[in-house]
Amino acid sequence: MDAPSPRVLVVDDQALVRTGFRLILTARGIDVVGEAADGVEAVAVADRVRPDVALLDIRMPTMDGLEAARRILARHPECRVIMLTTFDLDRYVYAALAVGASGFLLKDVTPEHLAASVRLVCTGDALLAPSITRRLVERFASGSGSGVIHRDLTALTPREREVLTLMGRGLSNSELAEELTLSEATVKTHVARIFAKLDLRDRAQAVVLAYETRLVSPGDARN
Template identity: 55%
Template sequence: MTSPIRVLLVDDHATMRAGFRMILEASGIDVAGEAATGEEAVARAAELRPDVVCMDVQMPDMDGIEATRRIVAAGTAAQVVIVTTFDRDDYLFSALDAGASGFLLKNAGPEELVGAVRVVAAGDALLAPEVTRRVIERHTASAPAAFAGPADPSAAGLTERELEVLRLLARAMSNSEIARELYIGEATVKTHVSNLLLKLGARDRVAAVVYAHRHGLT
């Protein structure tokens, strides 16, 4: 029997933390602890070693972006999901630069919050649908200098299965969703993703998604 996902909730509003706790615990996710400030979040993450940190942005003493940066830099296994009221580009890109694995708006439904926690706990990245296009556009604009990949996708040597996986990545599917779509194991999906990133010379999944969009593979 697998252990439940352990989550640290970080928000300076106790009512918001209580609401998130109720939603997550009703879905079998363990809320290991809470924090009301950025500094407290960093300390609690080191103490509790959660699988996922749900992180607010605007908080006293240290904002969620800096807290995320410190948690990631500490080398813990915790994946950070930014959960904020504010759909702002500066928050979005600063969070991703700080090492966050996900970005979700607080107006998301309960099932989206639970899904986000499960996705990042599994090692995938997640972006709210509202912001995915902006991330792709930014990376597309900067990618020619940072990552171009093979000019012709056929020259990358991707297998038919790897191409299928790449197309599904470009549809913002997680590894578990790809596994269900293709009727294969999740471990097999991870192997395909690793192989196609290597063949494309892509640093991460976002770069691979940008490549797929640029070359009409979606």
């Protein structure tokens, strides 16, 4: 059975951008259930429509996307947030991860990638543009990370530590299955247990944790 279409809230202070995102997503079978022009309105609309995914511009008047994301996730922890910006500045990436965002995309993303990204984060996957991922990896692996999350890894089994390490290197579930000679269903079970034991929202936090705990280093990452 096909998964239900994600319900999306689009938030940007430019009406043309909101309209463009709505048209792109609707044309690809994704339901846009609300729009907002700033962070204050975004929180109110999220309370009303309870989206599966919120696409949030970072730079907005009244309340920026980072604060809006923090408030939306505090009230609706089941929601997934993708931050959108025209700038791939480091401080935005770490701040977005710190408030619990599952993804970070530049606004010049292709329509196909935008739609795929919305569906991806609904599965619990992380989403970061490749250029941003490389800088994120370098920042955390160099020991100058912002300390987004800290977890005790002793609760993990050796196999779960192995899976977390490979997630940190950027492997998808299908690639994990191939690497470990396991079924994809078994990999998904391991990933779910890792999330539960370490109280992680999704792969974005898992990747950060893998670098903070030195399970992986920059040379291990896939571009």
